[in-house]
Amino acid sequence: MAQKRIVKEYSELQKKPLDGMRISLPSEADMHQWQILIDGPKGSPYEGGVFTLHLSLPTEYPFKPPTLSFKTKIYHPNVTNDDKGSMCLGMLRADEWKPSSKIEAVLSFAKALLLEPQPDDAVEGGIAREYKENKKEFIKNAKAWTKQYAKK
Amino acid sequence: MADNGSQQRELLYCHACANEWYRHQHGLQCPSCDSEAVEIIEERSDPRHNHVDISDDEDEDTVMGNNDDRLPHNPLHRHNPWRDNAPDPDEPDIEHVEWNPAPGVHFARTSFRSTGPGMRPRPQDPNDIFAPLFQSFSTILEGAANAGRPPLRDDPPRAVSQIHRPAFPARNPFPEHQHHHIHHHHGPWDGQQGGRSVFTATGRWPPNGPGPFPNDRNGQNVQNVLATLLQTMQAGMAEQRGQQTPVAANLPAFIAQMLGNGAHGDAVFSDEALDRIITQMMEQTNTNSAPGPASAAAIAALPKKQAEKSMMGQDGKAECSVCMDGVEIGDEVTVLPCNHWFHGDCVGAWLKEHDTCPHCRQGIMPKDGPQQADAPRSPGQAPRHTLNPFMNPIDPNVNPGTPPSPGSGPNGINNQPPMPGAFIQPGMQQPYVPGGYPLYPEPTNFVRPPGQHQGPYSQPPSLQQQQRHRRRSATSPRSSNGGEGSSGGGGQGVTGWFRNLRGGNGGNR
Structure with missing residues (x-):
């Protein structure tokens, strides 16, 4: 079931791409690993940058949630600032996942999180605190990182 | 040495009075206090190290196997820094610690280790034994210097050999900012007789130093530096233990786990470590409290039905939301x-692992009744599980199929979550809701069925709101109170609306 549904979701997203996102398969032979390029949303400090994400779909998909990670370094409270770049998405947690969630929804959610970080649900406490207490500084840093790491 | 007749030359130690004598002279009973709590002193097991009494015995050094350091007034005579697991207070483990204030904190630690002569067998070349330890120590320091980086929630304990630099190619965010200098100085007791090691570790905190790193981390700096130092010190201690014991093979993993976690035993050194532990506990708890499978009998007893026109979306199409295959009129579902429908195989595969609707997360097992019910609950019966915090449990007194009367406000529809796309057709007695997707072109084109609540159409709730819900649901997975959602403007289901919307589903009863 996984393969069929993944193929279907992939082709749907190719047919009707999400705004500001480009999806590709690093390896045509492996439908379970997707590469996603997301443009930094307009109005966010990530504007002007392009962020590479990696979506990994388990073999049990859709009965097990996919995982989403940033390959491009990003200054964001909800993305771990390490080599993994894991993004904290509630709907991807094992206990919150449901099979009817689609990849399109996951990606939309990820993009929404770029527009509206969730400092209360952060994985980067320092960045979250800055976001809440010193937004100006946060924006400055996020822009600097975008410029440094997410150049087009 | 007591090579000949060593049995007779065995030195005994009395645990009662700390007396020492030779076995061939006084036997196995203490000649001083007649205690039988005695122990043969061996090179590997020396009971005297817990005792401060180091009164010299004229012949004792023959047991210890050394005559060359017989300096009766040397306070370190017979001192063995490896005896105790805890660091010896006499041993200057931390020679100095230098802190260099902001923007980064520099610290340096030098520790001297002495190995007493002849306390343990040494290989011919001491470097052979030290080399791997140095290597692991170096890795430890690297790990320690990077310890402030938050651990991932699902980060497994890493073995030392797997600790690696962040892999952002060509733009390593953690450049060479830490330096490890480990010197091995051969001391006066070099070679077979022992050695003296000097470990010097310097690092800078934060690892990224000034730059784009958040400045507001300064508040954490001292804390993190302390944590780093503690880790480094403990790593040193652990290493001492490792040198003493033959189980040193486990040491790297132990240290890696300790450093990777920012925690050691019950102690945590950083917010991230604490958060990690809490997350871990929550995950473990969730594993226990997450709905188990529905019973096979109940799954088998779920009603089947041929898809009919009323179950299709407005464009006459529908699909099973699990496999995303289309469902035609006449197909068995x-x-x-909860009135959501799916392919039997698809929903069965899910239910046998989780007793939740793949769409709305309400369980099929009855709340009351035997754990292994052989039939699913009736639609009016409360589910055993409802993981949807945005949805009230079904009130058994209310026919779930009855649409709210026109004009009822948001408060009047608590049992009827007004999710957009709910397929409640006028005159429909039992609204079947496709768990699948009614294939709407755009979510905003959802048309609220007539008679649904008259409140302003809700905007998708902010992520903030949703995440708040998520938090609450995480701490109380079975929370069934969707109360806060009702403040969202469009009745109780706004967050659920968003969830379902983003989930690509139109249907929700």
Whole structure:
């Protein structure tokens, strides 16, 4: 079931791409690993940058949630600032996942999180605190990182 | 040495009075206090190290196997820094610590280790034994210097050999900012007789130093530096233990776990470590409290139905939301008590692992009744599990199929979550809701069925709101109170609306 549904979701997203996102398969032979390029949303400090994400779909998909990670370094409270770049998405947690969630929804959610970080649900406490207490500084840093790491 | 007749030359130690004598002279009973709590002193097991009494015995050094350091007034005579697991207070483990204030904190630690002569067998070349330890120590320091980086929630304990630099190619965010200098100085007791090691570790905190790193981390700096130092010190201690014991093979993993976690035993050194532990506990708890499978009998007993026109979306199409295959009129589907329907195989595969609707997360097992019910709950019966915090449990007194009367406000529809796309057709007695997707072109084109609540159409709730819900649901997975959602402007289901919307589903009863 996984393969069929993944193929279907992939082709749907190719047919009707999400705004500001480009999806590709690093390896045509492996439908379970997707590469996603997301443009930094307009109005966010990530504007002007392009962020590479990696979506990994388990073999049990859709009965097990996919995982989403940033390959491009990003200054964001909800993305771990390490080599993994894991993004904290509630709907991807094992206990919150449901099979009817689609990849399109996951990606939309990820993009929404770029527009509206969730400092209360952060994985980067320092960045979250800055976001809440010193937004100006946060924006400055996020822009600097975008410029440094997410150049087009 | 007591090579000949060593049995007779065995030195005994009395645990009662700390007396020492030779076995061939006084036997196995203490000649001083007649205690039988005695122990043969061996090179590997020396009971005297817990005792401060180091009164010299004229012949004792023959047991210790050394005559060359017989300096009766040397306070370190017979001192063995490896005896105790805890660091010896006499041993200057931390020679100095230098802190260099902001923007980064520099610290340096030098520790001297002495190995007493002849306390343990040494290989011919001491470097052979030290080399791996140095290597692991170096790795430890690297790990320690990077310890402030938050651990991932699902980060497994890493073995030392797997600790690696962040892999952002060509733009390593953690450049060479830490330096490890480990010197091995051969001391006066070099070679077979022992050695003296000097470990010097310097690092800078934060690892990224000034730059784009958040400045507001300064508040954490001292804390993190302390944590780093503690880790480094403990790593040193652990290493001492490792040198003493033959189980040193486990040491790297132990240290890696300790450093990777920012925690050692019950102690945590950083917010991230604490958060990690809490997350871990929550995950473990969730594993226990997450709905188990529905019973096979109940799954098998779910009503089946041929898809009919009323179950299709407005464009006459529908699909099973699990496999995303289209469902045509006449296809057999399985209907859950929440009225969501799916392919029987698809929903069965899910239910046998989780007793939740793949769409609305309400369970099919009855709340009351035997754990292994052989039939699913009736639609009016409360589910055993409802992981949807945005949805009230079904009130058994209310016919779930009855649409709210026109004009009822948001408060009047608590049992009827007004999710957009709910397929409640006028005159429909039992609204079947496709768990699948009614294939709407755009979510905003959802048309609220007539008679639904008259409140302003809700905007998708902010992520903030949703995440708040998520938090609450995480701490109380079975929370069934969707109360806060009702403040969202469009009745109780706004967050659920968003969830379902983003989930690509139109249907929700």
